[in-house]
Amino acid sequence: MQKLKKTWAMLLSMTMIFTLLAGCGSGSSDTPAAEGNKSGEETASNVNKEGFPIVKEPITLTMMGQDAGIQNWKDMEFFKKMEEMTGVKLEFRNAPIDSFDTKRNLVFASGDYPDVFFSGQLQASDEVNYGGQGVLLPLEDLIENYAPNLKKILDDNPDIRKSITTPDGHIYSLPNIDLDAGWYRGPMWYNGKFLKALGMDKVPSTTDELYTYLKRVKEEDPNGNGKQDEIPLTSVKLDDLRMWLLGSWGIYNEVIYSDKENKVHYTPMEPGYKEYLTFLNKLWSEGLLDKETFSQTDEQKKAKGKNNQVGLFADYHAYFTLGGEPNMTDPMYAPVNSNVPAVAAKHPGLAKGAFAITNKNQHPEATIRWVDYLYSEEGAELLSNGPEGILWKYVNKDDHTKEWLPVPGGGDREEYRATLTPDYATVVPKLSNDNVKRGFEGEFEAWLKKETAEKIAPISKVPFPSVYLSQEDQQEASSLRSDLDTYVKQMEAKFVTGQEPLSNWDKYIETCKKMGGERIVEIYQAAYDQWNSSK
Structure with a gap:
C-alpha cells in the first residue's frame, strides 16, 4: 500500500515539474482546418453552449491515453458518468505508460490519429511541429467560445496562457493546472527523533548551524545504539537535494533560472554554485555526507532511514524514508541562509501537453466543451476521485467540503481509485485547487501545508517559466547540453569528493564556456524575454 501511495505522491511532484528544454518548431501562423471535418456551422449547431448534455445528438470520439494497467478505461466510472452527462461516447486506443511515448510517435508517423490525445504529456516540439502541420488543431478560438471554465482560469492567470501559447500564437494542447502548487520537488526532512535526542x-x-547539527549527528549517537553508525546527510547522486541546498546561495534551480531582475543564469557557472560545492566538499571530507551518495539506490537510502541512521534526507514525505505512518514529528527542511538570504523554488503549477484535438476530429466544439468541464471544480472532483457516492460524498456541496467513504470491499484507497478514473500515475487535463481538495485533507495534510507556508512559500518563486524555443534554438541547446550536462555532473562529483580540487574552479569555468555554457544563457534569455513581453 505504501508503495502505491508513494508512486502517486511522487507523480504529483515529479510530473508537475516543467521541462526546461521543451523544444518546438516555428510552425505556421495559419489556422488549419480539421481534416475531413464537417462545416463549422454544422458541428457547432449540435452543441449546447451551456449545461448538459453538451450535444443535441450523441457523438462518438476516439481517444488515445496512457493506461496504468489497473482498469480498462471503458469500464471506468468516470467515463461512464461523463458519457451519461454529456452525450459523448468514447472509444479508446490506449497504450501502457512505459511505452506510450513510443506508440504515440508511431501514431503521429502513421497519420492514423485519434480524435483526442488525453493524458500523458505531449512534448513541446510535438505541439508546434504537428500544430504547424495542421495535425493538432489550434484551440484558442474554441476556448474563447466553448470553454468558459478554462477561459476564466487563463484570463485570471495570464502566465499560464503565455506558457501554453506557442511562438506562432496558437494553443495546441491543454495543461494540468494546480493553482495551489507549492513544492518544486519532494522536500528535505530532519529526523525528529535525532532532534529530540x-x-x-x-x-x-544558517549553513553554520546546519553544519553543527550534522556534526552532532555523527558524534553524539542520537539513535542511542552505542555505535557511531549515524549518517548525518544522505542522498542519491545529489539529485534529490541539490535544488534545496543551492537555495542557500541564492540559486533557484539546478540548471536555468531567472532572477528578480529578469536575468537568466546557468547554475553550474554561478559563484553560488561554487559555494555549494565547497560546503558539500567540507561535509564529505568530515564524514558528514553519506560516502555512498554517488553509488547507492533510493531503496538503499531508505533502508538506512528505516534503520534510524539518517539525520537529514530528501523524499516526498519523511515517513517514506524513515518508515512508519504519516506523522508530524519530522520537521520540513527550509533552505538555510549563508552569506546571502536563502531562496527556494516554487512549483509553476503547470504540466503542459495533457490534452490535444487532432484534425481527424469532426466535433471540436463538443470536444472542447467536454474537456472544459474538467477545469471546473465539480469536473475536477469527478476526475480526481470518480463519481460521488463510491469513494466520497459531499458534506457541503456549496463550499465543496467532502468526506471519504469506506473503500468498497476494503483494501487500498489509491488502488481502488485507480479503477474509477484515469487520473492515476499520469498527467491529465484538469484544475486543482483548495476547493477540489477540501475535506480530504486530514491533520497530517494540514500540517504539511502549514510547514510549506511558513518555511518555503515566503522565500520561493518559480525558477523559470515554461517557455518554447524555436526549432533551431532547441536543436542547438540540446546539442550543447548533451555534452555539457555530462561534464558538469562528473565535475560535481569530483569537486564534492575531492578528486578535483576546487582550486581548479577557473579551469572548470573556462571548459564550460568552451562547451557552450554562455550560449545556453543567450538562448534562454531570448526565449525568456519573448515570454516576458508577450501578452
Missing part, C-alpha cells in the same frame, strides 16, 4: 527545539537557520 540532541535537545534541539528548533531547526538550523
